[in-house]
Every structure is written in C-alpha cells, then in structure tokens.
Amino acid sequence: MEQQVIVVGGGPVGLWLAAELRLGGVPVTVIEERPERDERSKALTVHPRTLEILASRGAHQPFLAEGTPFPGGHFGALDDRLDFTPLDTPFPYTLALPQARTEELLEGHALALGVEVRRGHRVTGLAEDPTAVTVRVAGPEGPYELRAAYVVGCDGTRSTVRAAAGIDFPGTPSTVLGWLGDVTLDTPPPPGFTAFTPAGLLMVVALPGGLFRLVGVTPQDLRTDWPGDLTLDELRARTTAIAGRDFGMRDPVWLSRFGNATRLAEHYRLGRVLLAGDAAHQHFPAGGVGMNVGLQDAHNLGWKLAATLRGWAPDDLLDTYQAERRPVGADLAEGSRAQVALMTGFSPEGIDLRTVLSRAIATQPSFNRTLAERLTGLAVHYPPRDPSAHPLTGTRAPDLAFADAGDEPGGSSLFALLRADGYVLLDLTGRAVSPLRDLARTGLTVHSRSLAESRSDWTAVRAALVRPDGHVAWAGTTPDDAALASAANRALTATHREP
Template sequence: MTGTTDIAAAPLTPARVVVVGSGPTGLLLAGDLATAGIPVTVLEKRPRKLSNLSRAFVLHARTLEQLDARGLADELEAAGRALDRLRLFGRLAIDLTDLPSRFNHLLVLPQYEVEKALARRAVEAGAEFRYDTEMTGLVQDTDGVTVETRGPDGRTRTLRAAYLVGADGMRSAVRDAVGLPFPGKSAIRSVVLADVRLAEQPEGLLTVDAVGDAFAFLAPFGDGYHRVIGWHRGRDVPDTEPLDLAEIKEITRRALGRDYGMHDARWMSRFHSDERQAPAYRAGRVFLAGDAAHVHTPAGGQGMNTGLQDAANLGWKLASVLAGHADADLLDTYQAERHPVGRSVLRSSGGIVRLATVRHPWSRAARAALTGLLNTLGPARRKVTAQITGIGYRYPAPRGAHPLTGTRVPDVRLAGGTRLHEALREGRFVLITPDHEPPPAPARPDRLTTAHWASPRRTTLLVRPDGYAAWASDAIPAPGALRSVLTTYLGPAPARRLG
C-alpha cells in the first residue's frame, strides 16, 4: 500500500454499499440501491467519460423487460434498431416474433448507450461516483468491509461499507482481493475488433457467419461506423501482435464472402475470449456480478445481458437486508439463483461457437442435420430461443410451492390500464389479486403495491421487485394467511436496520 491514508476524507457509513466498476452491471445495481434509499458509492478507475470501445451490441428480451421495469426501455428502443429474425449457420432460422414478451425482438444498440441511460438514472437517484479511483485493497469483519482506494491525486483513502460488490470485469481486483479463483480456459484466441466505415451496406441489420476456419460479425453503431468482430483459426497470435485493416478484411471475406469495402478504421484491437466462472459469487460481505463472476464467448450476445440480470437480482436483496426488512440469509439466494444461470450461459455460448467453427466435413454435416432438426421441431427451437433471450430461466422454488414460484412474470395488464412493469418501477413487491376480491390494504405501503388482474383470473400472485414470482395461490387465501405470507416476504414493521 502506498500513499497517504486519509480516513477522515471518507466517513464511515455502516449501511453503505460500495460498487467497484461502472459498466452496465455496476450502474444498474447502483441505480437500484440509490432508488431504494440505500447509500451507494461507485468506484471507477477510469476517467469520467463514456467509451465507444465496448463489445456488447445486443439487448435481449428479458433484459429489456428489466429495463422497462426501471422506466428506461422505451428510450433505448427509440435509440436502437429492433431485429426480429436471426439466421445462424446459413440454415437455422430464429423467429423472435413468437417470444411471449412485449419485447419480441433483439435490440441492436451499442453498450455505451445503455451505460448512458443507466448512469443518468443512478445519478438522479443519488448514487455517488468516484472516477479515477482504484480499489487497492479490502478487509472484511463481522460488521462490514473497509475498502482502501487510491484517487487521482495519488493519495490513499478508506471507505467503510456494509457490503461491497465487484462489478469490475474479467480482471476483477475485487475477486483477487477475496481470493476467489476464476477457473476456465481461453475458448477463442486472437479475435480481432475494429470500427470501420463500409462502402457497401449489408443486407441485414446483423451480419454473422462462419465458413471453414473463419468467423465474422458486423453490427452498426448508428453513427456511420460498423463494429466488425472476426476470428481465423489459423491466425493464433498474442493480443499484442500488430493488427491492420488488411487482416480484418481478409477474415471478413473468408467468413462473409466479401468485406463490404471496409475503410477508415477509427479503432482496431485484438483480444482473446475466455470461458470462466467463479465457483462462488459471494465471499462474506463481498459479492461478484457480471464479468467479475463469469465470462464467456460473445456468441449469442449474452454477456452484458447476464450481468444486468445479476444486478437486478442482487440489488433488491441488498436493499431489503440493509433496510431491515429481511434477514441477511436472503443474500445467500443470489448464489443459488444466479450461479446456475451463469453456468448455463457458458454452455450455450460455447456451444454456439463450437458449432460455428467445426472443421471436418462430417462435423459440418452433423451441424446441418442439427440445425435442420431445430427448424422443424418448434418446441426445441423455442426452448433454445427462450434460453438465449433470458426469458426461459426460472429460479429454484421450495418443495410443494405453487408452479409459478420462481418463474419470470410477463408484463401482464393490470386493472386500471397499467402494466406490471410500470407497477414495479418503485422497486416494491407487487401483489396481484383476482378482480372480484378487493386487494388488502398494504400493511407495508413502502414495500408493497397492490393491484387487480385486468382480466378474470383466480390466482393471487406476489411478484418480487425483480419481476419473478415469490408466491402464488389459486385459492383465495384467508386474510390472516395472506398477512402471514406478506410478513414473510416484506418483513415486519417497524423496520430494524441491519449493518
């Protein structure tokens, strides 16, 4: 540790959460915590500016639903371009219009546009940002976490918080500080990236294909430039190897048949794509989210989406515990719910890459047979689509629970002309009751929104702040039983603060 320690410059705040990293995952989490009234400080070692060097370009249906529940989806939809059909491997056609979601499409939108909206929300909610500030160490105890930082002036300062979340990417300093391993391997080496202008416009919004040893992907920025991602199996060189436009054009021609007249590259780089996952997303009072917890190939565009959904899962739980509405045991469910999803994403994205890069004629024949089968088997194709878009995941439920428990709740219409996602925007639980039964007066109006179904249904449903079903019943629960359920999930009043 170097520099001068200045403890007085950062007062100890037992109920504070420190988030390390201001990418999409950290920004959504900070916004959720600040909206819930939890003091949150975001540490970011980069200067305060938005970068256009991001690799993520796609928002999937489930992520758009989460953003809609935060009032952000409509503006992002207006800034991006919707894509309702995909074609992979030349034969596999994926029609997203069949998705049971308001967002039955992909949204092609650069990551920096998502970050811009999330950062504005977090700032407006009161989150504190410290840019040019690096976390250099942390120490945990039974009451909290002491975080050491180094700011732009080179001085070392400390922060005290109840919990810390590492959303600081694949090379996470937080993960290293708590000693969590990151097992896995490099799945693809020497991937090339560039932002280029095109003399010829591609036929589709996204252009992707793999031929022989070459793979290429094209997506528009919306400012006249396109991002190209390419890979050639025979060109396995270190990330530091010089890169020029001629190499990028050659890979693109091999994979897509032409290079679309690429010119005027404003940025070029190499990287390698890993498949890794931390065995635990929690170490005491420290959590991992996004790329700090799991990384995988870009195939399927699931990276940023999975991280945003990690944040949506963790944020309301931290807020509930710190406000005294729930016991700290609730935080254990973050690992139980999100780690299996991360593992599944590793498998699906890796599977797409392996299918795209098969070499031998018999392997290509097998791929053709598999994609042909998926085209003809609707249920199998819908299952694959639901997994990639995120709407097909469900969380574990207790034995004997209602079948809806743990499932994603669609953006259902509610009486009075509102939607579920609109009702979720305050960060509360939502209790939906049959329209012939008056909803109970909320015992915890700060924690619960009540509503009726817009159409006749018999189910009483309690929806978590992240849009998943917490509890349901097809029988009309007695008032006492319902109060007991609400106390279980909302906590007793008055609230007790937990550090």
C-alpha cells in the same frame, strides 16, 4: 457512513446496480477507474428480458427510441436465426445499441437518482471486519479509504475486488481467438450479412456513424498462443478469404482479438463482498448475452442488498443471490461453449451439424422457442424451496395486462407496478373489498386488479406475490377468501421480517 454500498466498476452492470440500490433507499458510491467512458462499443445487443427489467423501472423508453429492433437473434451464427416474435414479452426483439450509449443512458438514470460516480478512481485493495468493509482507493488527489456495509465487484473479468477477496475464478483456458474490427466500408454487404465457409465465419453489423463491425473466426484462429495485435491487413485478408471481397474496408477505429476462456467465480458472495457481471462469469461473446446476464445479476442483487440494509429482509435473503444467480452463470458458460463449437465447426461434420440444427430452428417452433427463451433470459426460473409450491413460483412474471385499475394508482400492466423497494401483492379475486387488505408490511404494496386476458398458467390464480425483480414469490389458488389471506400472510412471513 457504513450503511452505504460501494460498487466497483462503472459499466452498465455497476450503474444499474447502483440505481437499484438508490431506489431501495440505500446510499451508494460507484468507483470507476476510467476517467472517461470508453467509446468503443463492445456489446451491441439488448435482449428482451433486459428491456423488461428497464421497463419495470420506467427506464426503457430512451432505449426503444434510439435502438434498432431486430425480430430475433442468432445461436452459434447458424444460417437460420432465432425468431423472437412468438415470445411472451412486450419486447419480442433485440435492440442494437452501442454499449457506450447504453452506459451513458444508465449513468444518467443513476445520477438522477442520486448515485455518486467517482471516475478516475482505482480500487487497490480491501479489508473486511465483522461490521464493514474498508476499501482502499487511489484517486486523482492521492490515496484514501472508504468504509461500507458491502462492496460489489462489477469490475470485469480481471476484477480487483474478486482477487482482493480471495475468490477463485476456475474454468477453461482460451483455445479460440475471435477478432473484430470497427471500420468504414465503401461497398458494405446487405444488412444482417453472415457467411460461414470452410475458410471461416464472418458477421457484419452496421454501427452508428457509418461504421461497420466485422466479427469472425477462422481455422487458423483455433490456437492457444497470442499472435499479436490484429492489423487492418490481417482483417482484410480474413474477410476476403471468407466472403470473397473486403467490402472496401478502411479507416479502422478499433481492431481487437478476444478468446473463449470460460470461467465462473467460486462464490458470488463471500461475506460482505459480492460479484456481478463479468467479475463473476467470463465467456466467449456469442449471441450478445454477456452484458444482459450481468444486468440481470444486478437486478437480482440490488433489491436484496437494499432490503437487507433497510432491515425488512429475512436473515438469509442475501444468500439467495448466489443460490439463484450462480446457476445462471453456469448455464451461460454451457451455452457459450456450445456456440463456440458451432462457430468453429469448419470440418464437413461440423458443417453438417450446423445444417441439422439450423433446419430444426426453422422448422420446429418449440425448438426455436426453447433456444430463444434461454438466450434471452426469459426462461430463468429460481426453484422454490418448497417442492409443493405453485408451479409459477420462481418464474419470471409476464407483463400481465389488467382490465381495470379502478381508483388505484399504478399502471394497466404488471411492470408498471413493480418497484425496487418492495414486493407487489396482487389481489386478482375481483372482490369489491380485498381479502388481502390487512396484510400491510414494510417493503410491500397491495394492488387489486382483474386480468384483461385469459392466460392458461394464471387462470386459477387468485393472488400472487411478485418480487421486486419480477419473479413470482408465491401464488395462491384457494377459492376461500379467508384461507387465501392466511396463505398470503404465511408467504409474507417468509419474505419479510416481522414489523
């Protein structure tokens, strides 16, 4: 069964990738070393762009029903939080939802689509030949091998897939050790509590089940050695030094340290082996970005792999995964390092820098928006190959609202039209008979719609080709219907192999 894809790692990234592949018509097996889901919730934050991705597959409602919305996020734990309410998205907020529950929801989504998840199976190596990859697996009943067209490592910072493929993971070593504790607090602080003093940084977040997560760093944590596992007494001492009290902490269920080692895979694709999520990028967990960027990696990759295996993709489509997502990983590393500098700026100069930047967030809307769009992934733009392309090309398409769907199937906004197995060609001309009606392709649906609202960046657009991941592949503005159809056909020639 060599036309399948093997996804190594059954966390959120691997599960979303597997679901996208199934929606694209590709068999997929997920190999996950853990026999059961890890109930310790490392990631708590679901960002707006991730909610958009979920919405584009109709998978967002359970997250909205269970997550707790917050109208912003933090950058470097500055006193003034980023305001997400001005962002151009149906979801101008973050959702607080434990990673264990996010993973459970994504696994249910994947299983419903026919994904096979093998828990308690560990990849031990792989070998690539011109036609496939052979993956060696240690299972509960002994070792075995699988062959697949491609293998994707979604198996974390210590990725077995990355190491077996010989992909370098260069970067900078850890110089800071953050810490966290999931504990019970008898006298918790107010919601959203953050404290930054010369004694250190402390953030307190409420978790389901009456638990609280305490996360922080102190001047004595600026070190390169490993001081041993975190203890409750140490957590209590650090909390008291920063906040003046320990909030009655007791009964820890998880105590941990984490470093700021920052690395970026030399290749996101090497032959038939690809990487996504933490296997491709490692960084300090600042701003709740990591899981979200990993899910966005998977969203970029899934349809490209499926289109390649289904035969309608151009020859170089899979190469665009690295070309588009590795710069996002580099941006993630840069932003995380910048936040570490702010979160460890305990000197008078560091505190003043924090004050200046925090004041700018509070008083300069454009600065707030720039940081917010970067943090949330809404600003991601894939530069087009053609420098003369329309400015929308490569940008994330917003959830355009449509005035009237007429007799056509589909929703009243763009996200409801997006699909993992093909592009959407939007006819926005308002013509009774679409000038694009004859542009049929495998991996393409054509929809005639009229915009329900005036948008300055879309005002002159009469047609647009939107990728399965929601980014604009082409936009046309010519007023002549025949010329518009001709331009759309040329765009499709570049994005689709000829039938």
